Amino acid sequence: MQSFFRIIKFSFQDIARNVWLTIATITILLIALFSINILLTARVISDNAVVAVREKINISLYIKPDASDSEIMALKSQIAGSDKVKSVVYISKQDALESFRDKYKNDQAVLAALKELGRNPLSPSLTIVPKDFSQSENLINELRTIDSPIIESRDFSDNSVILSKINSITKRVNEVGMFLIAIFILTSLLVVYNAIRVAIYTHRQEIEIMRLVGASNFFIYMPYMVSAFVYALISILIVISVFYPFLSLLQPYLEAFFTGYNVNLLTYFVDNFSLIFGSQFLIVLLINVLASLFAVRKYAKV
């Protein structure tokens, strides 16, 4: 236990004596961590955007009001049989009316007009959900070829082009992000390695004496491992303390942009706190420990 406290003491002495080196190392780690979190934020936003656009994709066939249930079910089965279709939902006249009323419950003018009409003007419909949203255009083409006497009209408000653009941007952002993360990880490795190397250089006399008087290798390299741990811990704490206020600032803009959708970045980062920052801490710690081990082995001859 006393050895453990001595190791901690030596480590903090190292950090304090090389304060500028400590600041430089932590700064590089912070840049890497910020990049990762910005990328993660972009990913969450794009995922939400994709969901929002998907909800806008409406592939519906409107059925003539006089069509019998058996005819409708036969058509439903025919469409559901396609390998491009995930599901087919039948919305009856009554369901459509209730949904309409619910949608416009705050719009008295629309509700009054509906009442004025005195009957249900809406048609039953089949809403089709594609298996793969990027292939929705093919599905629409297939639906166009269906020749059924009960189909009153077809509504294919297709947003697949926007969707594919979002997918493409997301993919590109991920690719560039991964490249940036790889560069930052490599840079962090080199910077930490260099920081420990300089720390060893400034303590070369101390290390030489330690070896001379019979200090165990564990005692020689452990202070540098503790320093690596402290670098990782300080970096992650700074990232957490800066990133949450940043998300709070960003949130109102996101809410304005995704009106009607539940896009809450802050909640996402709070709900996944342990996973996001725990894994980032472990990765940074691993990088630091590896860099320190290499530096100590090479320069302290341990």
Next chain:
Amino acid sequence: MITLHNVSKSYNKNQILRGINLRIEPGEFVSIVGQSGAGKTTMVKILIGEERVGTGQVAIGDWDITRISKKEIPYLRRQIGVIFQDFKLLPKKTLEENVSFALEVSGGTSAKIKKVVPSVMKIVGLEDKRRRYPNEVSGGEQQRTAIARALVHQPKILLADEPTGNLDAINANEIIDLLLRINKFGTTVILVTHNKDIVNRLNRRVVTMEQGQIISDQAHGKYLL
């Protein structure tokens, strides 16, 4: 007992030690003399595990250290105290802290440090100056601090590599007297030097080296070269 059996060592193509055979009994005081490049320091480095032998065998008591592993070296160094010409003290630590440091980094308990450090400081006569920094005391006192540090593990062997090289005659004699006193307690002392006056004054065993070989081994010897 220290045994070197047919020990040779070379760097690149330069042969530094050639077939060294030496046996030092427990409690002996042995001076190893020779000119620069004779191989004295290489022999010291082999004894503390800093260098490995090319061929031959080295043993400390029953412990064959010829192929000593990295893990075992710290244990070897706790059994052999070493002092050097340049003292190797940490300038930002007091004399007492320099001595404590040896125990701290080898896992000594606080209780042991409190007990051992004052006693070794007393042996080397520095109990009054223990709170001073190395630059506040003389070279002789710095070397005495290094000796105190070497003694904290209560080693069976004390290796002194040119301990008087940086000292004037008075301080040098004081250090030699201290080494003799430590030897009286039963510690084997190996003094590596090329100080003729000291070797001749000691009148103890003298091993003379030249070009990596032992050319003379006298029980009560003089400086030959």
